[in-house]
Amino acid sequence: MTKWIEKIESAQTPSQIEEIRIAIFGKKGELTAAFAQMKDAPNEDKPRIAKELNDHKARLNALLNEKKVSLETEALKEAMKAEGIDASLYSPRSQRGATHPVMDTMDRVIEYFTNLNFSVETGPMVEDDFHNFEALNLPKYHPARDMQDTFYFKDEKLLRTHTSPVQIRTMMKTKPPIRMIAPGSVFRRDYDITHTPMFHQVEGLLVDEKGKVSFANLKFILEGFLHHMFGDVEVRFRPSFFPFTEPSAEVDISCIFCAGEGCRVCSKTGWLEVLGCGIVDPNVFDAVGYKDVSGYAFGLGIERFAMLIHQIPDLRSLFEGDIRLLEQFR
Numbered sequence: 258m259t260k261w262i263e264k265i266e267s268a269q270t271p272s273q274i275e276e277i278r279i280a281i282f283g284k285k286g287e288l289t290a291a292f293a294q295m296k297d298a299p300n301e302d303k304p305r306i307a308k309e310l311n312d313h314k315a316r317l318n319a320l321l322n323e324k325k326v327s328l329e330t331e332a333l334k335e336a337m338k339a340e341g342i343d344a345s346l347y348s349p350r351s352q353r354g355a356t357h358p359v360m361d362t363m364d365r366v367i368e369y370f371t372n373l374n375f376s377v378e379t380g381p382m383v384e385d386d387f388h389n390f391e392a393l394n395l396p397k398y399h400p401a402r403d404m405q406d407t408f409y410f411k412d413e414k415l416l417r418t419h420t421s422p423v424q425i426r427t428m429m430k431t432k433p434p435i436r437m438i439a440p441g442s443v444f445r446r447d448y449d450i451t452h453t454p455m456f457h458q459v460e461g462l463l464v465d466e467k468g469k470v471s472f473a474n475l476k477f478i479l480e481g482f483l484h485h486m487f488g489d490v491e492v493r494f495r496p497s498f499f500p501f502t503e504p505s506a507e508v509d510i511s512c513i514f515c516a517g518e519g520c521r522v523c524s525k526t527g528w529l530e531v532l533g534c535g536i537v538d539p540n541v542f543d544a545v546g547y548k549d550v551s552g553y554a555f556g557l558g559i560e561r562f563a564m565l566i567h568q569i570p571d572l573r574s575l576f577e578g579d580i581r582l583l584e585q586f587r
């Protein structure tokens with residue numbers, strides 16, 4: 258008895274308590290054995306022995322439980338001490354980023370068009386010649402392919418040079434009418450202060466019955482969009498060329514830095530080119546098997562928008578991953 262009491266008292270951990278408990282009360286435990294031996298005792302001694310053993314049992318049980326609880330409480334206190342924080346400690350200011358200006362601009366563009374019920378479509382970045390060029394009225398060896406310096410893979414695959422292939426993919430999997438935008442990364446062999454080999458575009462495409470979609474519709478929607486993005490600017494449509502639209506236009510806004518006076522950013526012209534657009538060329542509809550439809554399309558570069566909106570001088574700084582750049586956009 259005293260041996261057990263000492264053992265319990267000197268236990269260090271809850272698991273040691275359990276070991277002691279087993280040594281006393283387990284199948285081969287000492288007290289279990291004592292209870293078993295009782296049957297060999299003379300009858301007149303049995304009540305006394307039974308009482309003694311039961312008293313021991315109750316006493317030891319109580320001691321075991323008490324010690325276990327106190328050891329557990331102690332362990333918990335230790336753990337809390339170890340995990341606790343000292344609120345008075347000095348902590349250096351943590352570096353905090355922000356939504357990247359490219360993604361922020363992208364979100365604003367997407368929001369504008371989804372509010373007008375345009376759906377958001379996506380396509381693969383590794384494209385094939387058909388979707389990126391051929392179906393967009395850019396046959397092999399056509400000189401207009403030089404407008405976009407392309408990364409090619411060995412097996413006729415390429416990194417998409419624009420988001421226009423998503424127009425083709427969407428038309429081929431759905432029926433008109435279509436009203437979609439396609440945001441995403443595109444790739445070209447280009448690298449200087451206004452070009453990076455990867456950048457982002459948002460494509461727009463609207464298709465409806467023949468005669469229903471006009472250049473005036475296109476002008477209207479893009480003017481609203483550009484005023485939303487750049488505020489109170491003048492918008493100018495300038496004739497241009499894209500193989501997949503006819504007629505085509507490039508769209509300029511009056512320079513937001515000099516209000517049209519002429520400065521370094523607008524190369525003294527007073528205008529900034531911000532997107533390309535046009536009426537969908539009938540050859541494109543032929544390539545996807547659409548009949549008796551009309552439509553318009555447009556495409557814009559997100560980095561160009563972000564650079565103008567935030568006055569970022571070198572496009573490459575957007576992709577250096579330097580947190581000091583992001584900290585400015587909190």
Ligand code: PHE
Nearest residue numbers: 419421499533534554555556
């Ligand atoms: N895909 C063209 C480009 O990357 C932009 C564009 C899209 C122009 C749709 C007209 C219509 O330059």
